[in-house]
Amino acid sequence: MPEIKAVVSVIGRDQKGVVARFATYLAERGVNILDLEQQVVNGEFIMDMLVDLADMTPSLDQLITDLLELGRDIEMEVRVALHDRKPKRVAVLVSKEAHCLQTLIDDWKAGKFRGDLVTVLGNHPDLEPVAKAAGLPFAHFPAKPDKQAHFKWMMEQLAKAQPDLIVLARYMQIVPPEMVQAFRYKIINIHPSLLPHFPGAKPYHAAWEAGVRVAGCTAHFVTEDLDEGPIILQDVFHIDVGRDTAEDVRANGQRLEGRILADAVQMFLDQKLVVVDDKVVFRPGLSSMLDHA
Structure with a gap:
């Protein structure tokens, strides 16, 4: 099955366990992490995860809803964007x-x-x-x-x-x-x-x-x-x-x-x-x- 790429972005005050929390959630639902970039600037945590949704088990709507809720639980902003090559x-x-x-x-x-x-x-x-x-x-x-x-x-x-x-x-x-x-x-x-x-x-x-x-x-x-x-x-x-x-x-x-x-x-x-x-x-x-x- 061809890859279905998306980017999950997480931004908020730095705290422990953010990467593990999102990585675990995605892995348990069949989402493969292809790449990950993270940095902390003046106490602000910024992470971008390139993921493949081809084998995910929930629907896309459910996945996005759950990720947003996960972000709210730790007071972080989460964005999910399907990769689009449209200029x-x-x-x-x-x-x-x-x-x-x-x-x-x-x-x-x-x-x-x-x-x-x-x-x-x-x-x-x-x-x-x-x-x-x-x-x-x-x-x-x-x-x-x-x-x-x-x-x-x-x-x-x-x-x-x-x-x-x-x-x-x-x-x-x-x-x-x-x-x-x-x-x-x-x-x-x-x-x-x-x-x-x-x-x-x-x-x-x-x-x-x-x-x-x-x-x-x-x-x-x-x-x-x-x-x-x-x-x-x-x-x-x-x-x-x-x-x-x-x-x-x-x-x-x-x-x-x-x-x-x-x-x-x-x-x-x-x-x-x-x-x-x-x-x-x-x-x-x-x-x-x-x-x-």
Whole structure:
């Protein structure tokens, strides 16, 4: 009988006997463990088990119900996901600046993503040629003068696209709470500073005015609090104080933004990210585990 692969993920406060408890339960029900990765980060236990369900004795519904109950008994979150090779769907939200969108397109075309860019949505028409050149559908709706109408339109477009991930590629709009709630930890933004320093508008100019020697950018998940979501990746560039102009700083930052954003997207699609206590923790990557198996 061919394998039926699934991943059982367990997250919660570290305690004794977690691996044994789940491994025993699965073995007693004919579930074969193919691979297992575990780590403890700041007292949080994270485990991913790649399993084969082909010979399991209970129904799938019963197995999932029992595993969830097992997790509740020890106050841990349990997720069960059948392995699906269907590519993840990625929606990209943009405004007028093309550098981040172009990097995402380049990486997608190069086969670096375990997913597909499926739509580009914006509040200006400026980047339609970039999207069209890549064969991507593009649509826009102005955010002024009626921002509420813009976000109503955006939610309708996202409902049609059914994305697994939303990427803010210099979208330049504050995402409303209802959108954040609908896509919790599934919206990645690139901010042009080393958060928590220089949040808000014009951070490169603020860094230049402050005379800092190092600036950078931050890829982070979007939450209801502006520029305060869990940080995924950061990188830096140096400022030659007294020689670099504010425009030099901005140009250097933009060259970095697309790369950091694309790397964060790749890590999400590789399932290497998990949010624990409002912090991003790197895991080995469920997709890599499945490939290895």
